[in-house]
Amino acid sequence: MDKKNSEQVLDERALQRIKDEKKKKRKNIIVYTLVYTGLAFLVLITLVPFWIVIINATRDGMAIQTQGITLIPGNSLFANYKILTDNVDIARGFWNSLKISTLVTVLSGYFSALTAYGFHMYNFKGKNFLFGLILVFMMIPSQLAFLGYVKWMTQLGLMDTHAALIIPSVASIGTVFFLRAYISSSLSKSIIESARIDGASEIGIFHKIALPLMAPGVATMSIFTFIGSWNNYLSARVILSSKENETLPMVISSLKALKIWYQNQGAIYLGFAISIVPIVVVFIFASKYLIENISAGAVKG
């Protein structure tokens, strides 16, 4: 009798436990469903503008106007490209932007590494003062001096030239600061000393030993430099005036004043797509690397 009773109790307990677990599981499923639905919604909001741009770039203006948004691409990509290029020289804008951004990235990477190395390796007079100056200017919003910059470029005869947008990258304050910190953790002075004993020249040591060691740091900053330059609008707008010098963001921004803004929306969306897609492709390949670096910046402070 007693035995039977206790078995019954045990059974009931087990049953209760199974019930509890089921309840918990059901609660878990509800929570996960809610969380992932919320996340999916946020992903949708983030990606929908991209999606609309890319799909509409392949549809013809009339279809966009009458049918609204769809999920299926059209077949007017080439027709749109024809209309777009009849109105603006987007290939030229693309080329100009590519040229400027590439040169800015290369100059900024090379000279920032050179400067950071100079500060790290040598104990010249006034070193601390000069580095302090860099620190002060890092906090200064120097892009606000664009009015002075424009008039100064006029005096130097550099208005409406790409040079006025490229040369300043030789003095990229943030990059120098970053690379200086990077080198002190990645470059040991004893390697440099042994190269000196072997009779290598100072600049040779920089090119053959230091620069390759700094390459990962330079690459990180280069991605940000390139994107920043590719997207730059205000300084290009105030410096450049002639059609053939326009950068891609300038060409894109001129679309709004065109007749095709309403008449041939497909062509307009194709213009947007041309400015968006290359950056997205670069990002998809470099994203892991990039996000790790943004995260590292947060942890360091």
Added chain:
Amino acid sequence: MSTFVSGGIKMNKRKDRIGYAFISPFFLVFFLFNAYPIFFTLYLSFTRYKGYGAKTFIGAENFKLIFKDPNVVDAFLNTIKIWGVNIFFQIFLALLLVMVFSDIKYKVKGLGFFRVVFYLPNLIAAATISLVFAKLLDKDYGVVNQVLFQLGWIGDAIGWLTEPILAQMSVSGIQTWMWFGNSFILFMASVQAVSKETFEAASIDGAGRFQILKNITIPSIKPILMYVMVTGLIGGLQLFDIPFLITDGKGFPEGSLNTMIVYIYNMAFVHNNYGYASALSFALFIVIMIFTVIFTVATNRTEIKDFIKRRKEEKARKKMLVEKGSVSNG
């Protein structure tokens, strides 16, 4: 031996001078293209100047005018409004996401994927984004109104970019869309820097979700939260591309998108009041500098305190050493 050492030092000194060669290209460009334009802008701000022709020195007249110019107050308030709404939603979303992904009970997967997706809008040129949204939010032809209409949620077209308050909120929304992923990545990195054991210990001790949020998550992201808010404000004060391009450069409707830089740009290049525009940009320059300094002091408060403490200790130690020295000497 001694000659060898002195020779070594001499050689090092000669070598050290080569350092100047390494940093000279940077400083040449820095002085010519970075520092000089700032002083040149300052100089222009003391002149009456159309942007062409003669410059007349007029002292601080332009700066006095700033305080009487109602547009300056409006532009500043516009900026603060756009920034305020944006930063609220940006931080709210980022915090929500951090809570989801740092929960110890529910393991939500796909952090890597979501970080990439949410960061994507940050990469696109603001010029392009402005025009994309000008198209999507167009009153008569825009997709947003089209969809809302089809869903039957609205009867009349909404002027997202033509009603003053809606236009400001639209720009805030675009900014939030662009930046919440960035904030999320920064916050998440700070939370991940806290060891998992801390979270687990707290939950074993019976801390609830909100207690963990209040006592562990928020304190761990506090410095970066400040950073996001201040850089957002500094960036916001320099907001140009989006309001400029959405409104064809005019800052309409009813001046609600007239931010500081849009106003400065038009003052210089449309109204040809280059001297006054320079004064405006210099004033903005100073406002931003003040924010930056306050922020730097506030976030590095403990470090500054440590530094002062260390200095004091060092001084005290030196003093003691000197006293000891004098005692032993005596």
